[in-house]
Amino acid sequence: DAGVTQSPTHLIKTRGQHVTLRCSPISGHKSVSWYQQVLGQGPQFIFQYYEKEERGRGNFPDRFSARQFPNYSSELNVNALLLGDSALYLCASSLKTGQPGNEQFFGPGTRLTVL
Amino acid sequence: LAKTTQPISMDSYEGQEVNITCSHNNIATNDYITWYQQFPSQGPRFIIQGYKTKVTNEVASLFIPADRKSSTLSLPRVSLSDTAVYYCLVGDMPGYGNKLVFGAGTILRVKS
Numbered sequence: 001d002a003g004v005t006q007s008p009t010h011l012i013k014t015r016g017q018h019v020t021l022r023c024s025p026i027s028g029h030k031s032v033s034w035y036q037q038v039l040g041q042g043p044q045f046i047f048q049y050y051e052k053e054e055r056g057r058g059n060f061p062d063r064f065s066a067r068q069f070p071n072y073s074s075e076l077n078v079n080a081l082l083l084g085d086s087a088l089y090l091c092a093s094s095l096k097t098g099q100p101g102n103e104q105f106f107g108p109g110t111r112l113t114v115l
Numbered sequence: 116l117a118k119t120t121q122p123i124s125m126d127s128y129e130g131q132e133v134n135i136t137c138s139h140n141n142i143a144t145n146d147y148i149t150w151y152q153q154f155p156s157q158g159p160r161f162i163i164q165g166y167k168t169k170v171t172n173e174v175a176s177l178f179i180p181a182d183r184k185s186s187t188l189s190l191p192r193v194s195l196s197d198t199a200v201y202y203c204l205v206g207d208m209p210g211y212g213n214k215l216v217f218g219a220g221t222i223l224r225v226k227s
Contacts, residue, residue, distance in 0.1 A: 004158070033214070033215075035215075035217075041219065042202055042217030042218055042219055042220050043159065043215070043217045044217070045214045045215060045216065048214060056214045058214070088156070090158045090159075091158075092158070092215075103161045103164070104161065104215060105161070106157075106158025106159050106160065107158050108156075108157055108158055109156070109157070109158055111156070
């Protein structure tokens with residue numbers, strides 16, 4: 001069975017540009033979450049979507065937005081890129097939301113470098 | 116959300132048992148304790164989750180004392196491939212969202 005997939009694997013952008021990152025959850029999973037991991041730190045929560053609705057938002061500026069499609073895949077968009085946005089962006093999927101033992105499965109991430 | 120405190124790093128040798136302790140003094144009644152493992156340039160991987168007492172699966176054990184203010188992840192007979200960052204997370208699972216709050220984690224280095 002395929003795990004969580006993310007594209008692209010690596011991305012290089014310049015300051016001020018816009019980027020779209022994509023995530024396909026495990027088949028049957030309806031919840032998708034996005035995390036940002038800066039080098040040397042733990043992942044930081046950005047968004048969670050469940051059944052195409054936003055269920056949680058972390059402490060990130062409005063330049064960050066996301067959406068979930070009817071097939072439960074998701075996109076993370078970042079506008080007006082800053083050097084500090086350089087990080088590994090992780091997507092995680094789970095069957096449901098807000099239940100004990102609801103394990104989240106992470107994808108390999110997209111490495112974004114902003115020059 | 117309860118804050119967690121873990122050692123920054125630990126060293127061990129192949130074949131030894133490794134115990135990583137996490138402190139979470141402000142854990143709430145609804146909070147569960149979850150451990151994740153992360154290798155470089157990969158996403159975190161779920162290891163184990165528990166609420167109280169002891170939980171064991173095929174890769175690890177989780178010990179939680181009665182007051183739940185700390186927990187210990189136990190890895191039996193580690194190998195070189197267990198070298199990774201281990202995160203202790205505490206959160207309200209039966210909540211509105213499934214937000215995971217990661218700390219800095221513990222870097223485990225296994226030597227031969």
